[in-house]
Amino acid sequence: MKKIIFCVTFLLIAFSGKAQWLLSNNGLSANSQLSWKLFTLDNNTAIISYGGYMEYKIAITTNGGVNWQNISPPNNIECVIDLYAFSTQYIFIATGNGKIYKTTDGGNNWEVVYHNPAQTDFINYIKFFDVQNGVAIGDASQTDKPLAVLRTTDGGVNWVNINSAQLIGAVSGSIWHRISFPSSEVGYFRQSNYNLT
Numbered sequence: 001m002k003k004i005i006f007c008v009t010f011l012l013i014a015f016s017g018k019a020q021w022l023l024s025n026n027g028l029s030a031n032s033q034l035s036w037k038l039f040t041l042d043n044n045t046a047i048i049s050y051g052g053y054m055e056y057k058i059a060i061t062t063n064g065g066v067n068w069q070n071i072s073p074p075n076n077i078e079c080v081i082d083l084y085a086f087s088t089q090y091i092f093i094a095t096g097n098g099k100i101y102k103t104t105d106g107g108n109n110w111e112v113v114y115h116n117p118a119q120t121d122f123i124n125y126i127k128f129f130d131v132q133n134g135v136a137i138g139d140a141s142q143t144d145k146p147l148a149v150l151r152t153t154d155g156g157v158n159w160v161n162i163n164s165a166q167l168i169g170a171v172s173g174s175i176w177h178r179i180s181f182p183s184s185e186v187g188y189f190r191q192s193n194y195n196l197t
């Protein structure tokens with residue numbers, strides 16, 4: 001079961017120690033039902049993935065949420081579950097159909113940099129520590145297979161499953177992120193009792 005989060009974007013601004021929430025959704029579709037990921041680059045720049053059934057979008061603000069501009073997601077994606085960006089041009093997305101895409105031109109062109117249905121069919125976590133080193137997590141394609149814990153050391157060109165010894169079971173927790181990496185060498189995982197091998 002997927003958790004539904006209504007897509008209304010607010011911006012928190014602190015003035016003299018008092019925080020205020022301002023509605024900042026100009027440019028986002030009012031009828032979108034799901035908001036999967038909000039990623040901030042700085043105080044003024046953020047990227048959001050959102051959308052309804054089979055109509056997923058990615059939007060960027062560079063003026064603190066005053067305006068949002070939609071960029072083109074890859075064709076035929078199931079949904080954007082997670083994303084990581086170095087800039088508004090250089091973005092990685094993890095999808096619900098087990099693929100990792102990369103754009104270096106703000107979404108004009110997308111390249112599949114990972115797809116291995118034998119390892120995972122649902123990628124739900126992606127994080128980079130610098131432009132070369134990153135990790136991604138995907139649920140196993142079958143419950144008797146290990147969770148895919150993927151690592152790249154060349155900017156996403158190649159991904160290696162570092163959980164091939166089946167130390168961690170099949171399910172990473174869907175979109176509820178039971179795994180987190182504070183550094184490229186250390187990761188934390190909270191085991192679920194659902195569908196583990």
